[in-house]
Structure formats: C-alpha cells, structure tokens
Amino acid sequence: xxxxxxxxxxxxxxxxxxxxxxxxxxxxxxxxxxxxxxxxxxxxxxxxxxxxxxxxxxxxxxxxxxxxxxxxxxxxxxxxxxxxxxxxxxxxxxxxxxxxxxxxxxxxxxxxx
Amino acid sequence: xxxxxxxxxxxxxxxxxxxxxxxxxxxxxxxxxxxxxxxxxxxxxxxxxxxxxxxxxxxxxxxxxxxxxxxxxxxxxxxxxxxxxxxxxxxxxxxxxxxxxxxxxxxxxxxxxx
Numbered sequence: 584x585x586x587x588x589x590x591x592x593x594x595x596x597x598x599x600x601x602x603x604x605x606x607x608x609x610x611x612x613x614x615x616x617x618x619x620x621x622x623x624x625x626x627x628x629x630x631x632x633x634x635x636x637x638x639x640x641x642x643x644x645x646x647x648x649x650x651x652x653x654x655x656x657x658x659x660x661x662x663x664x665x666x667x668x669x670x671x672x673x674x675x676x677x678x679x680x681x682x683x684x685x686x687x688x689x690x691x692x693x694x695x696x
Numbered sequence: 697x698x699x700x701x702x703x704x705x706x707x708x709x710x711x712x713x714x715x716x717x718x719x720x721x722x723x724x725x726x727x728x729x730x731x732x733x734x735x736x737x738x739x740x741x742x743x744x745x746x747x748x749x750x751x752x753x754x755x756x757x758x759x760x761x762x763x764x765x766x767x768x769x770x771x772x773x774x775x776x777x778x779x780x781x782x783x784x785x786x787x788x789x790x791x792x793x794x795x796x797x798x799x800x801x802x803x804x805x806x807x808x809x810x
Contacts, residue, residue, distance in 0.1 A: 615797055617797070617798055617799075619801075624803075624804075625803055625804070626700075626786055626788075626801030626802050626803045626804050627739075627786070627799075627801045628801070629798050629799070629800070632797075632798060672738070672739070676797045682727055682790055682792050682797045683729075683741070683744065684797065684799060686738055686739040687738065688736070688737070688738035689738060
C-alpha cells in the first residue's frame, strides 16, 4: 500500500555539522511534500515544502532535495544547532485526493554540544 | 500570529467516561483534522472535516466521533474512554485551496485514561 517512511528512527550529530534526514515514499503520484519539525511537548511545525515538479528548494539553513526516480526526499540542515534537536516528519499529498497529508513516522535528531 | 488552540494540554479521565477534546483555529481554514500520536506509530488520522457539519473517517475512527458545528471549531469525542485511547492528540487545520496544503498544528493534548 501507500506509505511514507523514514530511513532511520534516530540521528545524532555534533553542533555545527550538517544534518541529512531521509524519507522514502512509495506513491509516484504524490504532488507535494512537506517537512515538519516537532519539538518535545509541542505540535509539529512546518519547515519547508516542495512540489513534485521541482528537485530542490532552499530555505534558511534548510534544503529539501527530491529525487523522483528513486522516490526519495531529504532534508538537509546546515550548521546544526542545539535548537534543531527535534523529531522531523516528512509528509506527502496527492492533489487528486484532496488536501489530506500522509505522514512518515519521524526521525529523532539529537544535536550534541 | 495564527493559531490552532487545543483546550487542554494534559487530561486524565477514567475508563468509561465521555471525553471531549476541543480545537479552535483562527485562520478561517476550511479543513480540520484530528490525529493521535503514539511512539513507533507516528501520526494516525482519526477524523477530518472539509466544511462545517461535514466529517469523514480517517484511518482509525473506531471509538471516536467528531462535531463541527462552526467553521473554527472541531471537537473530538471519546464516547466511552478506554485505556488504549491513552495518547497524544493533535488537531490541525489547513486552508484547502489548490497548492495550499500545509497544516498548522495545535500543541497537543496528552490524554491519560485510567
């Protein structure tokens, strides 16, 4: 069936290093992808999104890469800071199915000082 | 600042009680969603609504119902709470227009059923 999943449940990095969080999706008809960040005790927050007709999008310290050939999505965080420690979720949507998002299970990012 | 507000951060209820979880958004969003979040299971959709008085079942609707009498308010109801409904409950809303799919989430309600 359709799924959106993350390769690793946990990722530990040193402060200042770059982080890469990966996500695989199975539905080639997905039109739109979003990355969310969830800090402990809070609801998920939107980070960055990308449409399926793009392969890269950059934000402030974050870059999302989309490889449709292998159905893979990644979130790159530059110069990772302690405040980046959180669970990161990818989500996908197919416009023909309305605006309902399908979420992956999440990766726990821990930034070590 | 736009917001999705969930009425309680922490809630403890007894088995068999009827429980109401309230969610209010101030963004005039069309769509509203209720998820539960459990370790190792991610976010699972319980119910959603694309309009006032409209509701649709998500992936795990059993044991739950919802009410959307006003556009800004979406209530989740546990008809008879059970211990397996102990979880973090997240409400979200979205505009619903073409290309506007991003959800805004509330802070969550951690419900414990004893």
